[in-house]
Amino acid sequence: MTSFTIGQVARQAGVGVETVRFYERKGLLEKPARRASGYREFDEAVVDRIRFIRRAKELGFTLKEIKELLELRLSPATTCADVRSRAETKIVDIESRIQSLERMKHALVRLTRACSGRGRTTACPILEALDQEETP
Secondary structure (H helix, E strand, C coil): CCEECHHHHHHHHCCCHHHHHHHHHCCCCCCCEECCCCCEEEEHHHHHHHHHHHHHHHCCCCHHHHHHHHHHHHCCCCCHHHHHHHHHHHHHHHHHHHHHHHHHHHHHHHHHHHCCCCCCHHHCHHHHHHHCCCCC
8 A cells, every 4th residue: 555745645636735734633634644753644545535625625615514525425324315415505505605796796886886986085985885884
């Protein structure tokens, strides 16, 4: 079995060494064995696991959700339907965030249209709107 140092794992997975340590602290990676020198000794599967984590993050999953997905993979009672349900829940979450971002965008568009970009900041409609309790 081939073993890797933390630096080799990080390079192969396309992340930084601190990311590997962070995933280890968060419980996404098992604590590796240590060589007699004290260096961590990772196996090849860790690189694949980090790549899985990266791809899941790119799809919007949180580290907590990724940990749950990794645990689902190990559970013999888990079905594809369970995983699909998690993905569908994430889709709903993403759609909600998109709607929220659209509302923010429209509010900012209205504010920037109201601002001529001239004059002193004491009369800036954007800053005045931010001082109000509710942004238009």
